[in-house]
Every structure is written in structure tokens, then in C-alpha cells.
Amino acid sequence: MRPARTDEQALAELKKEHGRALLGFLMSLTYGDRQRAEDLLQETFVRAWQHPEALETDHESMRPWLFTVARRIAIDARRARQARPAEVNDQAVLEAKPIPEDHAERSAERLDVRRALGTLSAEHRAVLIQVYFRGQSVNEAAEALGVPPGTVKSRTYYALRALKKAMPGYSL
Numbered sequence: 048m049r050p051a052r053t054d055e056q057a058l059a060e061l062k063k064e065h066g067r068a069l070l071g072f073l074m075s076l077t078y079g080d081r082q083r084a085e086d087l088l089q090e091t092f093v094r095a096w097q098h099p100e101a102l103e104t105d106h107e108s109m110r111p112w113l114f115t116v117a118r119r120i121a122i123d124a125r126r127a128r129q130a131r132p133a134e135v136n137d138q139a140v141l142e143a144k145p146i147p148e149d150h151a152e153r154s155a156e157r158l159d160v161r162r163a164l165g166t167l168s169a170e171h172r173a174v175l176i177q178v179y180f181r182g183q184s185v186n187e188a189a190e191a192l193g194v195p196p197g198t199v200k201s202r203t204y205y206a207l208r209a210l211k212k213a214m215p216g217y218s219l
Contacts, residue, residue: 061092069117073117087121094116094120164210175203
């Protein structure tokens, strides 16, 4: 039986003896991603350090055990990556094509707004048309409608409340 191989020198010997072959094996499992393979290699040797009982065997070589541990770690890492969304870098976001606008959805929303505007009083509808659809300021809307600015503000407030009741599925 071999002595306990948990000291630094024993682990260094283990890495020297099997590290290159194990890295090549992990490179094939990671489709050539050297950084990922090196991370998996390091994790494999950490497991060897954490489990000295596995290293205390009568076997000629620790290579089969190390390859088995490395393969399992690689499988676990692959499953973990598949379980979470893919990471996106800034360049990918900048190069992404915008999602085409859904014209049918927009047309349906317009019809809903028109229907809801039809439920408002003439005064409330006129204020919303001036302020929201024509983009006028409170003072400009007041001048166009011939009412004081305070009245425009008040009518806008109550018109939006009524519109919200008329369009329950929408947030205003």
C-alpha cells in the first residue's frame, strides 16, 4: 500500500506524471477550450487532494481514477452551463439585430386606445389629444383649448384615470 499522498510533493508528482495526458483528455471534452480544460484539470487535482483515501491504493497508476474524476467534473460543468442562460458579452449586444416591430400588436393597441378614448367626455378627450397625441405643453394646450393651465392639468389627471379604467390590461 502506498503512503498517504496528500502532501504537496506527492500532488506535484501526480500532476507531473499525469497532468499532460489529463489536459489533452480534457481539451477533447471541452472542444479545444484550453482555459476551461485547465480549470477542470485544476479541479481534478483538488479532488485528489480532498480524497487521499482514493490515492492510497495498490494500483500501479492513478491515471484511471484521475480520468474518471476529470470526466465526471467535465460532465457536471457542461450540465451546469446548459442549466443557466448563455452569457452575452457587450459586443454581441451591440451587433444584435433589433427585433422587428410587431405591426399587428401595435394596430390592436391603437384600436384599444381609440375605443377607450371614445368612452371619455369631450373635454377629457380634447385635453389628452392636445397633450399626448400632439405633444403640446400644458400652456400650449390651454391656449389651444381656451382654458386656464390649471384646468388642463386637472382634466389630464382625471382623463388618465378614466382611460386607465377603460383599459384594464394596460399600464398608463
